[in-house]
Amino acid sequence: RWTTFKPPAAGQSSRYRGLILHRRSHNRPITYPNLADDAAAFMDAVGVERADVFGYSMGAAAGLQLAIRHPEKVDQLIGASIAYDATGWQPAFREMIPTMSPEMFVGGPMEAEWQKLAPNKDGFNDLVEKLIALEKEPMAWEADVRALQAPVLIIAGDADVSTLEHSVSMFRLLGGGVMGDMGQPLPGSRLAILPATSHTAVINQVDLLHSFIEPYLQSETPAGFMVQE
Numbered sequence: 677r678w679t680t681f682k683p684p685a686a687g688q689s690s691r692y693r694g695l696i697l698h699r700r701s702h703n704r705p706i707t708y709p710n711l712a713d714d715a716a717a718f719m720d721a722v723g724v725e726r727a728d729v730f731g732y733s734m735g736a737a738a739g740l741q742l743a744i745r746h747p748e749k750v751d752q753l754i755g756a757s758i759a760y761d762a763t764g765w766q767p768a769f770r771e772m773i774p775t776m777s778p779e780m781f782v783g784g785p786m787e788a789e790w791q792k793l794a795p796n797k798d799g800f801n802d803l804v805e806k807l808i809a810l811e812k813e814p815m816a817w818e819a820d821v822r823a824l825q826a827p828v829l830i831i832a833g834d835a836d837v838s839t840l841e842h843s844v845s846m847f848r849l850l851g852g853g854v855m856g857d858m859g860q861p862l863p864g865s866r867l868a869i870l871p872a873t874s875h876t877a878v879i880n881q882v883d884l885l886h887s888f889i890e891p892y893l894q895s896e897t898p899a900g901f902m903v904q905e
Contacts, residue, residue, distance in 0.1 A: 692893075695722065706806045707813055712741035719749055728893055732756040732879050733837075734810065743828075744820045752864075754889055756831040757838065757878050760849075762815040764842025773811050778804040821849045827864030829892045831885065833873030843867060857900055866892055 697718045704710075715738065719727060728751050731739030736758035743750040759765060778801040781787055790800045828850055832843040847853055850865035868888045870878060879885075891897075 692728075695724070695727075706810050708737050708741045708810070708815070709745065711738035712745045715739075715742050716746040716749055725749070726751050728752045728754070730754040730756070730889075731758070733875070734807070737815070740817065740821070740828075743824055743826045744817065747825045750826045752829070752893060753826050754829045754831065754892070756885070757833065757836050757875055758828075758830055758846070759815065759838045759842060760817045760821045760846055761842070764838050764845070766837055766839055769837050773808075776808045776811065778808075818849065821846060824850065827866075829866045829868065829889065831868045831870070831878065831888075833870045833875060833878045835872070835874045836878065837875045840869065843869070862897060864895075 695718075697715065711734075715729075719725070726749055729739045729742060731737070731754070733756070736755035739750075739753055739755060740758060740760065743753050762770070781800075781804050786804075787800055790803070791797060794800070828846075830843055830847055830850075832838060832840070834840065836843075844853065844867070847865060847867040851863035852865050852867055854860070854863065856862055866888070870881060870884065873881070
């Protein structure tokens with residue numbers, strides 16, 4: 677994990693106990709189902725029956741798989757830069773994936789964090805190769821998203837890896853995108869688009885993230901002119 681990263685809600689409020697697990701890497705395959713099952717096993721190990729789950733980027737996809745594979749463990753899901761289908765990625769990113777290599781990440785912030793944290797300093801290339809393989813893993817979870825039991829807060833930058841259309845499509849699969857002033861309760865899922873925000877900039881705006889994560893977790897809804905039941 678990144679040393680500077682903390683779950684926004686847990687980092688900003690005394691209401692929550694935040695748990696961050698270190699993910700698998702060396703000598704074990706990295707797949708989204710494996711990551712989800714690891715999270716479920718971690719929750720069992722620490723005695724957490726259910727939780728509000730936050731994930732960013734690959735972690736958001738892993739969180740989505742946790743909600744799909746282990747619905748009994750997820751109360752509410754927060755997915756920052758989340759996607760449910762690889763066809764929803766930006767065309768430029770999809771074109772880049774086949775060209776990705778460990779050398780592209782040498783000398784960057786990801787390697788710098790690796791050198792700070794990893795006991796095996798020579799294992800960076802191995803990790804990156806596994807992460808590139810994860811990017812190539814098939815992702816087509818529309819039916820699973822439509823059947824989700826837990827609400828989802830979808831967070832995306834307006835210049836994110838996933839297209840805006842993909843974020844809206846996911847929101848609609850979850851019952852969102854309705855006319856809100858018609859006297860009916862709003863859906864449990866929510867959509868937040870961050871302006872002037874790229875993929876890597878999403879997670880750095882902790883105060884902004886917290887401003888809509890906290891109301892989501894508390895099921896708070898801004899008052900409108902029309903009375904809602």
